[in-house]
Structure formats: C-alpha cells, structure tokens
Amino acid sequence: MTAALGRAAAITDPGRRRRQNEDAYVREPPLFAVADGMGGAQAGEIASRLAAAAVRQSGDGGAAEGQERVVSLIREANRRVYERANEDEAVSGMGTTMTVALVDDGAVWIGHVGDSRAYLIRDGALEQLTEDHSLVAELVRSGKLSPEEAEIHPQRSVITRALGTEPDVDVDAFPVRTQPGDLFMLCSDGLTSMVADDSILEIVERTREDLDRSARALVDEANRGGGEDNITVVLFELVEGEAPVEEAAVTEAGEPTGPTPETPDPGAEVARHGAGPGGRAAALLLVAAVLVVGAIVLYWGITR
C-alpha cells in the first residue's frame, strides 16, 4: 500500500527564558526542516534563518532525488552559513543544526546534522530516527554515560557537528519506508530537553485529530517544564494512497465513512431492500418444507 502526504503542522516558540528565537523551520511540502542556531548576539538567529532559506529556495531538486537531494540541500545550507560567517565579523563562528525530511515516492528521506531530531510515531509507539551529534550522545554511545546521566549533564547542549563552521559538512542521511498512518515529527532540543518521550507520545495521541493542536500542546508542555530554550515542532502525516488531504482529514477526525443507524447511505438502503424479498421467500420455503415433512410423518404414522 502506498502512502501519500497528508496533513502537516509547524510551530516555533521562544520558550520562557530567552528573548530571541534562534530556531527556524521549513514547511514546504513535501519538504520539512528544523534548524537551531547558535552564536553570540543575533548570530544564531541569522544562521538558522539562512539555512532554512537555503532549503526553501532549493526548488524541486532538479534530477536529484531522495538521499542525494537531502544531502545536497543541507550542504548548500552549510555553504551559505559558512560564507556569511566568514564575510561578517559580527557573526563569525555562528552555526546551526539542521534536520530535514523529504517525502518522496513512498519513503521519507531524513538528513541531519546536530541535535535537532526526527521521530516517527507509528502503531502507538514513538521512535527516535536520528542520532544526536552531541557530546553527551557520543558518550552514551560509547558507554561512558547512561541516558539518564546525559539528560542532566551540564554540557548536554554541546554539539559535535554543525552547519556553518567548516566549508563542507558530513551529513547523516537515510530513508524510512512509510505506511499510512505514520506521523513524523522534527523538533529542536528545546522540546526534547524539556519533555520526555512518553509524554510526547501521550500528547500527540491525545490531540492527533488536530495536528496544529498537537504542535501547540507540545510547546505548552515544554514551557510548563521550564521552557529554557526555544522550542520548534514540525509534524506531518502519511495517509493512504493518493487520497486528497481533505478526505484524509475527515477520516482522521473520526467522521464515519460507512452508514450509521441515523443516516444510512443509499447503498446500504438498496442492500437492505434487496435482502427483504429474499428473506421472505426463504421463510415461506421453510414453512412449506415443515408442512411437507409433517404431512409425510402423519401419513407414515397413519398407514403403518
């Protein structure tokens, strides 16, 4: 079964502790991205916006597809941030994370650099698709730190790979085979450092009828947890086949697609009428059979 792109939602919020929002997002179906900038003054903001703009302006990718396209647009974003950082003393040393998702031909291609993440919500479970390029994630992977220790580590926001700090960048890219009902989430660490995975899943499952509400509820929860960083959430779902978005939304909202007792659809009505005479004929046949058998039994009893 093929899956097509359905509804999408995106939101960014400065959080409760920071005056500026250094996060940026792209919502240009079938292309989605999250970028989380870093650097003094307004440099982080410039870096994430430059990277997001590069993705937005990448067009249809020409001949590039899937992995090739995802990697090339992140590398182009890197070049733009790097060039600006070298031209302008005020933003020297700036950088940004970037996590990109491209829905292409039955797969979602993920490309990423840094600690913004991609998740998949499928069959009631939340799966983190990306591996953070961060100091603590590397220590966890090498067994030097437990995931619990990583969560409260003072250097947990230190990333080991970013866009804009080198002329070229190593991009992690991979495909995810899709199925109808899949919900993908891209987010900055302002969400995941404030809200545990099981809470993210619970919130999304509870609000999924309205993806804008899901995104808002996730931001609210991060702010309730302290809102110490900027928070960005991008959600998009896959629906059956080539179904138009409107139809999919109605189904997702719980509208019945089949007949209900109050408003039977014409097809069901026809079927019921069709069954009527047939049913009566069967009942008459049964009565006739009983009468015939009874008569035979009676005759047999009399004549014996």
Ligand code: MN
């Ligand atoms: Mn952040």
